[in-house]
Amino acid sequence: MNLAIAALLAGVALCAGQYLIWMYAPIEVTMGLVQKIFYVHMPMAAWAMISFFVVFLASAAYLLKRDIKFDYIAGAAAEIGVIFSGLALVTGSIWGRAAWNVWWTWDPRLTTTLIMWFVYAAYLVLRTSPMSAERRSLVCAVLGVVAFVDVPLVFYSARLWRSVHPNVIGAKGGGMEPEMLTTLMVNLAAFGLFWLVLLAVRYRQVRLSGQLDAKMVWDQD
Template sequence: MKVKILAVLAGIGLLVHQYFIWFYAPIAQSGLVQKIFYMHLPCSWWALVSFFVVFVASILYLFKRDEVFDRVAGAAAEVGVLFASLALLTGSVWARAEWGHWWLWDPKLTTALIMWYVYAGYLVLRNTPMGRDRKALVCAVLGIVAFLDVPLVFFSAKLWGSAHPDGLARKSSGMEVRMWHTVFTGLAAFGFVWGAMLLSRVKQLAHHARLEALFVWDDE
């Protein structure tokens, strides 16, 4: 029921967000291409939230050894990699229009790409043939260690400077009010999408675990 409610809210939120993007938010100096920012930012933020959930769930698994936390960590990692992929793709399109290049080895972009590779590797590990308990333990440790890169992504622009808008924000006069409204609408809409996807995937993993247990019982 919770997933259905979140899915409905996500659909409504995305429609409202699209209206805000194309009809409410003003056109920036860089032109229409700037509007991809309203898709790029929510994907980036919810990717970081996903990896924080992986971090917390991994810690809880180490302390309680409850498979629920392992499933939450796995589901959050999958959703996080998806959102991070969308953030990198939309960011590349935006970069091509703004900078004339699809990619720059900028501190912000580089740490984000490293983060993507680390969590993609985490997902590969989760699908390797290994005992369930041992795999959950190894993944929990990696889920904690992998999070070390997440604060670097968040603070890289302030630490090392960046061509990314985060690095230029300190020099700008700020966005218009309607732009901020569109940003927050996008964060809310993508938040509903994120919640629906996460809960759905956790339930799928729980069903998969039950089926595996049934097959093991039948073999015995």
């Protein structure tokens, strides 16, 4: 699919998702309008974890094949994952302020998510470290594999430990009305298409940047 067409479809899907959030999904009785943050919060959190899973797969592939394209994919996915998980933390704090009357609580789901954000933020810092390109790619690949250990903990934390965070996944819709579930699924798909476009664009940018850096080194030699 042409990237421009995919970007247009992603924009339309996101607009459709916003329409469903504000015009179709009913207002939740207890929390009111603030509950609608959930329809953005949950897709961003889900696609952040998928981003980090892609980092894990691409990093493992680089360690096995030493193909630089896998390093580029891992870097692009990590950047998107850090942005999405950061926004998920922010929207979750706004939602938590209305639900729990605090901006932050050291709940297992929130704590493991924050740790995950810091680990992958450190991964991005490592990608800019002053070492040879080959060594940097190798070190980043190792960290990309090891860092994924925290992602399953985020996913299962609400089940493993006592948590005030709602566990919608696997809860048969989490007791939501059909209109709410439809709105959530549409936004999950819309953010997924948006995620794919971002990944494709950023991968292309990172690949071209890597080729330019390699050419500059070659010219200097």
